[in-house]
Amino acid sequence: SAENASFPDDCVVRVDSGPAEEAMLEHMLVWLANSVEARREFGRRAAAHIGEHHALDRVARQYWRLLVL
Secondary structure (H helix, E strand, O other), rough: OOOHOOOOOOHHHOOOOOOOOHHHHHHHHHHHHHHHHHHHHHHHHHHHHHHHOHHHHHHHHHHHHHHHH
């Protein structure tokens, strides 16, 4: 979906919409449930991305620039 497209591929598990969506989602959930290391790595990468791109001070500055300028 568009709202998730900006997240890097290395910190999310993407599931294609369409006929195979349910099977792909099930496969990914089983894989993540069985792989502690994969869950930790995705979590680490996601936290790093959020910390770098969505930190409160950074977002506040972006809003401030948008509202003031």
